[in-house]
Amino acid sequence: MADNPATGHSRDDPPDVGRPDAGRPDAGLAMAAGGVSRALQSMTVISQADGVALMLADGHGRLRAVGGSSAEGLELQYAEQSEQSGPAHESVAADRPVAVADLRRHGGAGYERLARRAASVRAVLSIPVHVEGTATGALNFYRRTPCRWTSDHIAVGEHLAETAADLLVGLAAAAREHRER
Amino acid sequence: MHINTDALRTSLEQLRKSPHDTDVVRALGRIVGSVDQLFGYDGAGIMLIDEHQRLMFVAASDEVGKSLEQAQADAEQGPCHDTYVEGRLVTTKDVRSDARWPQLVELLDERVRAVAGVPIRLNGSPVGTLNVYRSEPAEWDDSDISALRAYAGLAADLVTAALSSQENSVTATQLQYALDYRVVIERAIGYLMATHGIDAVSAFNRLRKQARDSRRRVADLAAEILGDDVH
Numbered sequence: 001m002a003d004n005p006a007t008g009h010s011r012d013d014p015p016d017v018g019r020p021d022a023g024r025p026d027a028g029l030a031m032a033a034g035g036v037s038r039a040l041q042s043m044t045v046i047s048q049a050d051g052v053a054l055m056l057a058d059g060h061g062r063l064r065a066v067g068g069s070s071a072e073g074l075e076l077q078y079a080e081q082s083e084q085s086g087p088a089h090e091s092v093a094a095d096r097p098v099a100v101a102d103l104r105r106h107g108g109a110g111y112e113r114l115a116r117r118a119a120s121v122r123a124v125l126s127i128p129v130h131v132e133g134t135a136t137g138a139l140n141f142y143r144r145t146p147c148r149w150t151s152d153h154i155a156v157g158e159h160l161a162e163t164a165a166d167l168l169v170g171l172a173a174a175a176r177e178h179r180e181r
Numbered sequence: 182m183h184i185n186t187d188a189l190r191t192s193l194e195q196l197r198k199s200p201h202d203t204d205v206v207r208a209l210g211r212i213v214g215s216v217d218q219l220f221g222y223d224g225a226g227i228m229l230i231d232e233h234q235r236l237m238f239v240a241a242s243d244e245v246g247k248s249l250e251q252a253q254a255d256a257e258q259g260p261c262h263d264t265y266v267e268g269r270l271v272t273t274k275d276v277r278s279d280a281r282w283p284q285l286v287e288l289l290d291e292r293v294r295a296v297a298g299v300p301i302r303l304n305g306s307p308v309g310t311l312n313v314y315r316s317e318p319a320e321w322d323d324s325d326i327s328a329l330r331a332y333a334g335l336a337a338d339l340v341t342a343a344l345s346s347q348e349n350s351v352t353a354t355q356l357q358y359a360l361d362y363r364v365v366i367e368r369a370i371g372y373l374m375a376t377h378g379i380d381a382v383s384a385f386n387r388l389r390k391q392a393r394d395s396r397r398r399v400a401d402l403a404a405e406i407l408g409d410d411v412h
Contacts, residue, residue: 035338037182045331056192064188074183159215166208170342172196173203177346
């Protein structure tokens with residue numbers, strides 16, 4: 001099953017994801033996708049960043065791109081997934097916030113490639129998302145211009161990462177309920 | 182929508198493998214804590230309707246803010262009350278001098294001054310409110326309102342997930358009941374507004390009082406008024 005970074009969808013996605021329909025087998029997944037999408041939009045407003053994106057672990061210890069409030073956010077996550085490096089990976093590995101003021105000036109081969117692939121994104125703040133104490137992914141706030149992330153930005157990010165964890169747990173339970181119906 | 186549904190499906194399946202607590206009240210409490218701490222208000226709270234169409238606090242940052250619930254319930258008026266009934270943003274620079282709610286002043290903690298409320302909507306219908314207050318008179322600017330609306334959206338997504346997962350909590354059960362009968366209640370409010378020439382808040386209060394006086398559920402009375410059968 002191949003991901004399509006251009007559309008943000010995998011080849012076997014249902015064609016009408018985002019319009020929950022209780023009659024379809026993937027209604028739970030569609031509902032979850034809609035919930036994550038709306039939450040990323042809300043978090044963009046709250047954080048006053050240019051966008052927010054999400055990476056989550058896949059069960060084999062790999063972080064995968066899950067979503068972005070904009071196409072550039074999802075592209076950033078696909079770039080990190082492809083490079084297997086970047087602020088989200090560092091954040092989850094070290095279990096702490098990682099702030100990058102400018103991807104192009106951060107240094108390191110991985111970051112150079114990341115900056116080229118996600119060219120419209122310059123600054124990134126990655127915050128681990130904890131479920132039951134374990135970092136299961138990262139919430140990534142990004143800006144199109146270089147930015148010095150402050151302690152206030154990090155505080156907002158940490159609060160929103162907690163809410164992201166609550167929402168993901170709720171969506172997982174809801175998706176299971178849909179599947180069992 | 183920019184979502185990789187394949188990766189989302191995989192991650193949700195991982196989360197499903199181990200049991201996690203899905204307490205929506207605790208999650209809403211975290212939202213209230215965030216709003217309160219991050220934006221420098223003096224207090225915040227979330228109220229949701231119960232099966233009697235009463236706005237009840239499910240999370241509040243402090244006891245002073247909680248007085249908003251009881252005071253508005255007793256006065257049957259107030260900014261959060263209007264936010265829910267009219268399904269729109271309601272703000273006041275100083276609730277104590279606001280002519281819209283004259284009976285509230287006597288009942289409300291004097292430390293509650295500037296108040297803002299935004300509706301929490303499920304499927305387009307309001308089911309509760311996110312409220313913040315300041316202890317001094319103050320104007321509410323666009324950034325306050327944008328952030329509050331965004332937080333109300335997050336709260337709605339948490340509640341939606343809880344209801345979809347059939348979370349077995351009192352809050353979820355009450356909310357599901359209220360949601361199930363929201364349409365018939367809204368129709369009855371519209372009917373009362375048209376027939377008695379009153380506004381939405383007055384129609385809502387009349388409906389609730391009549392239900393309380395006759396010891397019936399608001400939804401049952403609403404259906405009777407409309408000539409429907411809710412069962």
